[in-house]
Amino acid sequence: MTRSLQDEQESVGSEEQQEPQSPSEEGEEEEDSLHNMEDEDEEDDGEEEEEEEDGENKPKRRGPKKKKMTKARVQRFKVRRMKANARERNRMHGLNDALESLRKIVPCYSKTQKLSKIETLRLAKNYIWALSEILRSGKAPDLMSFVQALCKGLSQPTTNLVAGCLQLNPRTFLPEQTPDIPVHLPPAGAANYPGHYSYQSPGLTAGLPSPPYGTMEPSHIFHQVKGQPYSPLEPFFDGVLVSEGPAFDPPLSPPLSINGNFASFKHETVAGADYDKSFSFNVHYGATGAGGHPALYGSGGSNPRCNELQVDGLMGFDGHSHHERMMNAQLNAIFHES
DNA sequence: TAGGCCATCTGGTCCT
DNA sequence: AGGACCAGATGGCCTA
Numbered sequence: 333m334t335r336s337l338q339d340e341q342e343s344v345g346s347e348e349q350q351e352p353q354s355p356s357e358e359g360e361e362e363e364d365s366l367h368n369m370e371d372e373d374e375e376d377d378g379e380e381e382e383e384e385e386d387g388e389n390k391p392k393r394r395g396p397k398k399k400k401m402t403k404a405r406v407q408r409f410k411v412r413r414m415k416a417n418a419r420e421r422n423r424m425h426g427l428n429d430a431l432e433s434l435r436k437i438v439p440c441y442s443k444t445q446k447l448s449k450i451e452t453l454r455l456a457k458n459y460i461w462a463l464s465e466i467l468r469s470g471k472a473p474d475l476m477s478f479v480q481a482l483c484k485g486l487s488q489p490t491t492n493l494v495a496g497c498l499q500l501n502p503r504t505f506l507p508e509q510t511p512d513i514p515v516h517l518p519p520a521g522a523a524n525y526p527g528h529y530s531y532q533s534p535g536l537t538a539g540l541p542s543p544p545y546g547t548m549e550p551s552h553i554f555h556q557v558k559g560q561p562y563s564p565l566e567p568f569f570d571g572v573l574v575s576e577g578p579a580f581d582p583p584l585s586p587p588l589s590i591n592g593n594f595a596s597f598k599h600e601t602v603a604g605a606d607y608d609k610s611f612s613f614n615v616h617y618g619a620t621g622a623g624g625h626p627a628l629y630g631s632g633g634s635n636p637r638c639n640e641l642q643v644d645g646l647m648g649f650d651g652h653s654h655h656e657r658m659m660n661a662q663l664n665a666i667f668h669e670s
Numbered sequence: 671t672a673g674g675c676c677a678t679c680t681g682g683t684c685c686t
Numbered sequence: 687a688g689g690a691c692c693a694g695a696t697g698g699c700c701t702a
Contacts, residue, residue: 412688417679419689424677448675 439482440490440497451490458482 435447438455447455462481466473473481479500483491 413680416681416689420680420691421678423690428677450675 440494442493442497445493447490447493451486454485455482455490455494458484458486 431449431452434456435441435452438447438452438459440447440455458481462473462478479495479498483494486494
């Protein structure tokens with residue numbers, strides 16, 4: 333047995349937790365199937381090479397000649413396959429590790445209720461985009477719209493999870509259920525964005541209950557009428573995006589480079605404003621901007637880039653402040669690193 | 671039980 | 687040739 337084969341089998345044996353081996357992985361059936369496969373394996377040790385001659389009635393095949401699968405070839409094939417499987421496993425584990433890292437960075441992290449892969453990616457996309465737009469526009473987002481932006485396109489359970497992480501009740505950022513909350517609704521007939529994805533969890537359409545916060549009709553926030561281009565994120569940065577092109581489904585890369593744009597930030601906290609006393613999620617932005625809205629970068633200040641965004645009071649879904657730490661760490665990392 | 675999510679296997683393709 | 691990447695298939699687990 334070769335060293336590599338030993339390693340391979342060790343790794344397979346150790347990593348094989350609960351996954352059953354594919355039925356074709358062992359047994360004689362594989363050898364049968366291997367007889368039929370187009371093997372690109374070139375003979376290197378003088379094994380016989382035969383042309384497939386099954387049946388005169390069959391038309392002659394074109395392409396490379398088939399080679400009979402000898403025991404040695406079968407063995408080599410198996411080894412190769414096992415190595416490829418192990419590599420693939422490792423690759424997927426690496427991918428999952430990266431995804432787990434992303435879960436911790438995204439503004440909703442719970443060990444007990446993990447975001448699914450797809451939801452993690454969606455939330456991360458929303459988050460990146462939202463942060464980028466804050467920087468780009470220099471305008472303070474409306475908190476409700478911010479949360480909506482984060483949850484845009486997410487399934488209802490994930491929306492509830494995000495809300496739970498932020499200690500918000502999804503109902504509270506339901507525009508239609510909370511008319512007193514200043515969420516800008518899309519103008520009638522507003523344009524939809526081209527290429528905007530329209531994911532809806534089956535649970536949404538099925539009207540599944542979603543503990544712990546009851547139900548939330550996604551159409552209240554995210555529904556987009558066909559042929560009516562409109563991004564719910566527009567109110568988030570109202571007035572900024574409407575005239576500047578696509579507001580959502582942003583380019584693959586955020587419009588801002590973290591390193592390039594945060595490098596010159598000074599670290600100075602300006603008293604912020606609480607958006608809603610009913611929220612324990614208080615975002616302290618910079619000096620109040622024009623129109624009474626707090627401005628992220630203190631639009632009225634002498635140094636518009638010197639204010640610090642603070643996010644206080646975030647409690648993790650697990651009942652501890654893990655998320656707070658994560659958010660603070662994350663934001664600090666963004667604003668303090670360069 | 672159906673559906674969602676996940677891990678793994680597998681074969682194909684592309685690249686070095 | 688071998689590795690990385692990808693997508694389809696498959697089966698297990700969990701939950702509503």
